[in-house]
Amino acid sequence: MPLTTTGELITRAARLRTAVAAFNIITLEHVEAVIAGAEAAGAPVVLQVSENAVKFRRGDLQPLARAAAAAAEKAAVPVALHLDHVQSDALLRQAPDAGFSSVMYDAARLPYGENLTATQAAADWAHARGLWIEAELGQIGGKGGRPPLDAHAPGARTDPTQARDFVARTGVDALAVAIGSAHAMTTRTASLDHALLKRLSAELAVPLVLHGSSGVPDDELVRAVESGIGKVNVGTALNTALTRAVRDHLGRQPETVDPRTYLAVGRTAMADEVARIIRVLGRAGARPS
Numbered sequence: 001m002p003l004t005t006t007g008e009l010i011t012r013a014a015r016l017r018t019a020v021a022a023f024n025i026i027t028l029e030h031v032e033a034v035i036a037g038a039e040a041a042g043a044p045v046v047l048q049v050s051e052n053a054v055k056f057r058r059g060d061l062q063p064l065a066r067a068a069a070a071a072a073e074k075a076a077v078p079v080a081l082h083l084d085h086v087q088s089d090a091l092l093r094q095a096p097d098a099g100f101s102s103v104m105y106d107a108a109r110l111p112y113g114e115n116l117t118a119t120q121a122a123a124d125w126a127h128a129r130g131l132w133i134e135a136e137l138g139q140i141g142g143k144g145g146r147p148p149l150d151a152h153a154p155g156a157r158t159d160p161t162q163a164r165d166f167v168a169r170t171g172v173d174a175l176a177v178a179i180g181s182a183h184a185m186t187t188r189t190a191s192l193d194h195a196l197l198k199r200l201s202a203e204l205a206v207p208l209v210l211h212g213s214s215g216v217p218d219d220e221l222v223r224a225v226e227s228g229i230g231k232v233n234v235g236t237a238l239n240t241a242l243t244r245a246v247r248d249h250l251g252r253q254p255e256t257v258d259p260r261t262y263l264a265v266g267r268t269a270m271a272d273e274v275a276r277i278i279r280v281l282g283r284a285g286a287r288p289s
Contacts, residue, residue: 003069004078006102007132007173009044010207010230018285019210019225021278022046022082024235026053029267031068033238035075036267037274043282044078045274048233049100050085061091065098084233092122096129104176104209108136112162120170127171134231137166138178140211157196160203167206174231176209179224184236185215192220194227201228209233214240218280225284234277238270245269 006020013020023034025047038045047068054061065081072079083095083103095103105122107115119135126133138158158177167175177200180192190212200208207230213221214237221232246266250256 001073001075001078003072003099003101004044004080005132006046006080006082006231009046009078009080010174012044013285014207014230016285017226019230019232019281020044020046021274021281022048022084022231022233023238023274024048024050024053024084024233025064025068026056026239028064028067028071029242029263030238030270031064031071033242033267033270034274035071035077035079036271037276038079038278039076040271040275041278041282042077043278044080045278046080046082046102046231047072048082048084048235050235051083051087051091051106052085054091061094061098065100069099089122092125095126095131100131102132102134102173104134104136106136108138108140108176112166116166116169119166119172123171132173134174134176134209135166135170135172136176136178136211137163138176140176140178140182157193158200160196160199163200164203167204172206174207174209175204176211176233179210181210181212181216183212185212186236186240188215188217190215190217190220192216192224194223197224197227197229207231213237213277221277221280222284225281232277232281237273237277241269241273242266 009020025031057064081100083100085106086092086103087106107118123133139156156178179197181190208228209231210224210229211233213232213234246262249262249265
């Protein structure tokens, strides 16, 4: 079916009292696995391309974006394309022509005033071109090859009063919040601050986004959605599933040289994990309010 938009998917999820799942893609196998998993779960999905993934693809956004769009158009469920963790203004400006309906502009590494100024300019530019824009406030950490920071350190969490000011002044459509998760976690041991999440949800009229969701246990994810998270980002969990499946296959069949054999196993493992996570998120909407 034709590409949909991230904004439409999040609006739909809000009506169902659940969250839309957004998965980071690096290879064509990631693309195919995410769509297959979403189809198995019978739910829409967001395909995300991060700035780090673009760097891995030799700095060229178009090949992976075109492959994702082509696969999405043949999907049996609605699929949107999202450009994730963009720090480069040059990359931001490629989003509309590459088929993306939304972008996450990441200036959270900057002091608050600089983050606000840079994000406001990015939001003005994006909105003028019909793009839905997400930003980040707080210190989620773990990007760019750095180890995850201490998500419980003083000052790491998103402040509700500051967040209200930030959203009002920048005009962003969604906000990624720091409530205890961290990027690049390979263990599911993150403990979320649900009291803070409820305060943020009460203060803000825009959807809230959970980054670093691969490290969050299932029950914590469900509680987060019930407390106001509208978009759940997942990346490392897919890479873990892929790597484990390929490693196991090659361990059992070390003579293998045809990449199709082990990539097929890895793709299936990622698809299974996608379907599992989407079903976990669906538990929030299925529970009585």
